[in-house]
Amino acid sequence: MKEILSIIKKDFPDKAINILEGLQLLREIINETMEDINKKMGAAFNNRDFDTVAKYTELSKEIHNYENKLDEIIDWLDIDYNTDNLDGPNSDIKSESRSNINYEDYRVDNNVEHTLYEDFTHIRPFGFKFLTEEVIQVKTWQEMLIKTAEILMDINEENF
Numbered sequence: 001m002k003e004i005l006s007i008i009k010k011d012f013p014d015k016a017i018n019i020l021e022g023l024q025l026l027r028e029i030i031n032e033t034m035e036d037i038n039k040k041m042g043a044a045f046n047n048r049d050f051d052t053v054a055k056y057t058e059l060s061k062e063i064h065n066y067e068n069k070l071d072e073i074i075d076w077l078d079i080d081y082n083t084d085n086l087d088g089p090n091s092d093i094k095s096e097s098r099s100n101i102n103y104e105d106y107r108v109d110n111n112v113e114h115t116l117y118e119d120f121t122h123i124r125p126f127g128f129k130f131l132t133e134e135v136i137q138v139k140t141w142q143e144m145l146i147k148t149a150e151i152l153m154d155i156n157e158e159n160f
Contacts, residue, residue, distance in 0.1 A: 005076045020077045024118060027070055034063060 044052035127137040
């Protein structure tokens with residue numbers, strides 16, 4: 001598996017990024033599923049339905065095994081984009097001016113919700129959610145910072 005992922009990272013870095021993002025999203029969904037199982041298991045325990053508790057315990061153990069395997073793959077695929085150790089699609093950035101980067105190549109899919117656990121180096125934002133389900137659309141990181149500051153100031157100007 002490591003060898004396959006190494007080849008994908010080296011020869012198809014854009015696909016490696018897509019695979020990594022997909023796996024990270026899967027990991028988040030699995031975490032949410034485990035939380036839901038925990039809630040149902042708690043309700044079953046409160047109802048003294050120990051057969052259901054046992055069923056969910058076994059299910060949780062199996063899912064946990066898959067979580068560990070998934071974490072391994074994510075670790076193998078994780079691509080470091082800092083300028084000292086570039087091995088991804090940006091390996092020629094050291095010699096290139098950052099202003100020559102084609103951000104379209106790194107645009108985030110705005111149909112998929114992303115998290116702060118992802119690497120957004122050389123990626124332009126589309127929008128963000130903060131305290132509500134409403135997407136606040138932005139085009140630059142600077143605009144995101146300003147809008148976040150405005151929201152925080154509206155919440156409590158004195159503390160901000």
